[in-house]
Amino acid sequence: MLNIQELRVSIDGKEVLKGINLHIPQGETHILFGKNGSGKSTLLMTLMGFERYRVEQGKIMLRGEDITQLPTYERARRGLGIAFQRPPTIRGVKTGDIFRACSGGRVDYQALAAAYDFTPFLDREINHGFSGGEIKRSELLQLLTQDPSLVLLDEPESGVDLENLHVVGEIIGKLLQKDRRREKREKSGLIITHTGFIMDYIDADKAYILNEGRLCCQGHPRELLKDIKRFGYEECARCRR
């Protein structure tokens, strides 16, 4: 699904990603760990093609197509979807209008919103005065209506209380077709998490640690999280498994 080769990215002239190689096969979900400032969000933003993130070297391939130079909306139309950690508030723009744009007429976004008790929010300005949990629900439901092939999630559990975490986990499970057998899944995911709470809801296949712009470690998500908790990121970076 996604193939990243030797990716180097700078922000405002400072190199942040220093040669990333990553392969996510169709149907697999990979987890990205790493301390603050390691470059995790930069990687997701670069995959979406945002202007501030300048690709200095390397390639991003989506389903065999080089998308490195494509504008953001072309990537979205080719199946990339992202849930932002801190999305902007856009005054005057109704949440429902964005849902409608995401659905492109293919999905009944109103029914979907109703199923997750989100209907009253459709008439509100996008992200204006939303709580942490409401922002996450909004972001993930937008993705459900967009129906991307590769789902990028930036800390989907941050700022979410335990009650809402269950709903957030359920929507992510649906996005990534976790109700299907592993070999039947078509959707892939790349998820940034600090706590790993979200892993209770998704059957992740592989995890990496990103340290100072380099992927330095990989393994089974739960094993890796256990190591991080036990030894800390510094030790994980040193061991270079």
Add this chain to the structure above:
Amino acid sequence: MSEIRSRAERSATKSATFGGDLDLESFSRQGGAWSYDPEFQQFAPEERQHLLKAGIELTDEEHAGTFLQADARVVHCQANQEGVEVLPIREALAKHEELADHLWRLVAVDADKYTANTELELDNGYFIRALPGARVKAPVESCLYIKTDRFSQHVHNLVIVEEGASLHVITGCTTHPGVRSGLHIGVSEFYVRRGGSLTFTMVHNWAEDIHVRPRTGVLVEEGGTFISNYVLLRPVKSVQMYPTVTLAGDGAVTRLQSIFIAHPGCELDVGGRVVLKAPRTRAEVIARSLSLGGRCVSRGHLVGEVPEVKAHLECRGLILAPHGVIYAVPELEGQAAGVDMSHEAAVGRIAAEEIEYLMARGLDEEEAVSTIVRGFLSVKIEGLPPALEDELDRAIQESGKGL
């Protein structure tokens, strides 16, 4: 000579406080000799199309009344519903002697050369009244139309909403498609009596070399409501207006909303002042300005004279062209303990992260910008004709192009 007339004569060359000064001699006072047109037959399809862009539908149907003045001539005027009076102001003054006392009470005749010359050389204007208790659902449509190039149109309008009555007036001010330059001076005085409600929607659709100087004063009595909507989307040379609403009675309410776009070469100086003179009065002034290269001054002034009043002012501007200028001037003036007044002013550009957010949902850059601009301008205006809604959408789409 009356006192009003002599004050006007003394102010005939007095410059206005705001806006560029105009030489009235450079315009013509010779308008066309347009004849009365009860069936709207003298309007070519192209002209009708143009009028639609100012929200003017040439029909008596679905309107509680209609008034159309071309240059200095009233070409159509009628009331279609009981409880509503619509007359040319000259005729109204002849018919109802007492109306003369309503003129120049809310706007000073010697405010500037524009008010003074309206008194000295009046063309005409409309008189609209909703009689006591009349609930007028369909809007009264009025149109002030410049049909002759370089004409300087002087109108004086009077609207009275009597006790417990309600009325919606939609005014479209525009030019003939062949007219390039001219001046429109519109003095308007509105009285909203006890418990009455007036919604006044004004749509301007001028030509590139037209100067516009509306002068408006509004008085709202106890429990009355005055809602003003102002829409200016198309190029004009200059507009300067600063209506004053006085909330004189307990619990009176007003909301002034304006949406305006400054195209390259445009000078807009638009705002509103509300004087809260009675307890429990409330006011809201909302302005959304967009500069596509022109200059926009967005003013707002709230004066709280007594305790227990509440008012809010919101001026937000977006600059969408490199040399656009938006100058927001929000003013709050509390003259008593216990007033509750606030303001919010913001001038800027569209944040890149907002555009990228929408692009991540599959909208291309142009679609993303128009979605944001449409949201920015989404001030709810009830009762806009569908043709005008479409025009608003078109103007928004065009503003997003080439950014």
